[in-house]
Amino acid sequence: MDIAENAALVVVDVQQGFEDLGFWGRRNHPGADENIAALIDVWQASGRPVVFVRHDSVVPGSPLRPGQPGNGFKEYVEQRRGRGGGSAELLVTKSVNSAFHGTPDLGVRLRDAGISQVVLVGIQTNMCVETTARVGGNLGYDVVVVFDATYTFDVEGPFGWRRSADEAAQASAVTLHGGGFARVVRSQDVLAGTR
Template identity: 95%
Template sequence: MDIAENAALVVVDVQQGFEDLGFWGRRNHPGADENIAGLIDVWQASGRPVVFVRHDSVEPASPLRPGQPGNGFKTYVEQRRGKGGEGAELLVTKSVNSAFHGTPDLGAWLKDAGISQVVLVGIQTNMCVETTARVGGNLGYDVVVVFDATYTFDVEGPFGWRLSADEVAQASAVTLHGGGFARVVMSKDVLAGAE
């Protein structure tokens, strides 16, 4: 697959608070963190821009609230911030699902930099990653979601329906890809296209 020389890697909400499985429940994709780290490394080594997105929750019980340890990035992400060499780097904070509705304005930053392709990784597949992909697709960006560099959790919906993290992630991938919002791919494909 073709990865643009200036494609932005958007690292969505890879925060310590998502390690609290007592709060979130069972997760999928145990290798996702390793895949995210590898993609950040390749982006930084190639001089491509990386956008780090942090969710500042306004929910009182959330481990992602500002001022809580869980609001911070996971250690491997924090260790990589500022290591991009000549590649641009941006920090976006948000309190809603889409990184396009955060501060500073991600869309304006991408436009100013002449970037038309965004590659999404992070947490949760069916929440902030999916919402960012949908908005990005609506705005006309070439959106790529790296499926095995995302993860989510079991969830209960209406009528007592309950889906496993794998089922939720698959439904998200099918909707995004089948609906034309994004191309959903695996990390090996992105790495091959970026190197």
């Protein structure tokens, strides 16, 4: 695994509101949070930049709305914020699916810092992680999605079609990787390439 010395780890929406399984339903990848924490630790120890992305939902009733406890980062993420040094850390807030459409402008910040590779982790695999990967790929970034450091939930679509969290995540991974938007890898490969 070839991870650039200045690759940015983009931690997408690892927020307390996603713990509300009564709202979201069944999730997959029970070890994802441990993998996310390990990747943040390695990034910070190596001096690579970490971008923390927070979804400020505008949907009524969403546990991710500003002012709700669920809007905050999960405790293990909050404990790690600030450990990477001021210039090696960025907070991006958004109300849409792509971290590239938030505040401040992630693309501008990455270009100004000379960063061309982004490594994505977080929630949800087939929603904000996938959309960020697609936009990043379209913008010309070398995008790496760490599959087992993401998770999602069971989903229902049109015509009564339903997919389990595993099926939705796998479809996302196949589309991203097969479509050339991103390389989809496992955390052990990324950790081995950054130590």
